[in-house]
Amino acid sequence: METLIWIGAAISLIGIAGLGxxxxxxxxxxxxxxxxxxxRKRLQGLVALNLGALLLSMLGLTMVVVxxxxxx
Known part of the structure; x- marks a missing residue:
């Protein structure tokens, strides 16, 4: 399960980098x-990417917890 923790941490860091x-x-x-x-047009495009990065970060943190x- 140590591998799952490290993979989850890497995915979470990718998500946090996307948020940044x-x-x-x-x-x-x-x-x-x-x-x-x-x-407004430019920020609407960023909203989708922001939500995707947030989802990726949350998925990584979930993997770490599991x-x-x-x-x-």
Missing amino acids: WCVLRAMAARRSGLDDAAM GIFLAP
Whole structure:
């Protein structure tokens, strides 16, 4: 079960990196000075990626918890 813990930790870190990337992209969009319609369009695309990264992080943390519970 130690392998499950390490795989889950890696998946969780990938998800957290994706969340950080989404934050950086949103900050770059804010600094670019777009009008409301263009800003809304760009941020709508980021919402899907943000939710995907959050799901990946949650899945990784779930794997870690399951690995800890199943460890002898």
